[in-house]
Amino acid sequence: MTLLRPVRFSDVPTIIAIENSCFESPWEPDIFETLAGWDGEVKLADSGIAFMRVADEEDDVVGYIIWMVHLDKSRGHIANIAVTEEHRGRGIGTSMLKHAFDNLRTREIPRCSLEVRESNHAARRFYEKAGMTPSGRVRDYYSNEDAITYSIDL
Numbered sequence: 216m217t218l219l220r221p222v223r224f225s226d227v228p229t230i231i232a233i234e235n236s237c238f239e240s241p242w243e244p245d246i247f248e249t250l251a252g253w254d255g256e257v258k259l260a261d262s263g264i265a266f267m268r269v270a271d272e273e274d275d276v277v278g279y280i281i282w283m284v285h286l287d288k289s290r291g292h293i294a295n296i297a298v299t300e301e302h303r304g305r306g307i308g309t310s311m312l313k314h315a316f317d318n319l320r321t322r323e324i325p326r327c328s329l330e331v332r333e334s335n336h337a338a339r340r341f342y343e344k345a346g347m348t349p350s351g352r353v354r355d356y357y358s359n360e361d362a363i364t365y366s367i368d369l
């Protein structure tokens with residue numbers, strides 16, 4: 216059974232390994248360490264609040280999600296989501312995404328958006344299946360590639 220829970224400091228090495236295996240330009244470990252140090256909820260000085268939850272299967276972290284609420288509460292933002300390759304295709308990504316949407320709804324945030332690499336067809340299909348729609352393009356967002364922005368009205 217998969218449980219979604221706040222990130223712990225002891226999860227960080229596994230998270231870093233998943234991050235490095237999933238992304239061409241992985242995030243620096245200190246971001247995960249900071250979120251773990253604050254039980255997955257960090258107030259950002261000038262931009263809002265960041266949240267992190269992990270998908271836990273019998274004490275193994277098999278995925279994680281990070282989302283943000285902007286300071287003016289106008290929208291939420293999915294900042295990072297990943298599931299280990301061997302645990303994909305079982306709905307874990309969807310349950311993490313829906314958890315973030317529900318959290319935003321309880322805060323009365325009307326909209327959520329994100330950026331994804333144009334070539335990341337699996338993730339784009341995943342977001343579309345969750346009800347998100349393409350809303351724009353950011354040129355060279357990833358330095359070597361455009362981002363497609365997706366959004367959803369909550």
Ligand SMILES: CC(C)(COP(=O)(O)OP(=O)(O)OC[C@H]1O[C@@H](n2cnc3c(N)ncnc32)[C@H](O)[C@@H]1OP(=O)(O)O)[C@@H](O)C(=O)NCCC(=O)NCCS
Nearest residue numbers: 296297298303304305306307308309331337338340341344
């Ligand atoms: C994107 C990701 C988080 C999806 O996680 P997941 O747990 O496998 O997703 P789910 O099992 O909930 O999939 C839900 C739907 O998304 C779509 N989907 C997921 N993976 C897909 C793939 N490889 N190809 C096409 N569609 C896919 C399907 O429609 C799927 O529904 P179905 O199983 O009924 O067909 C996972 O593939 C991942 O970690 N990828 C690497 C990291 C990444 O790219 N993150 C996004 C950065 S913007």
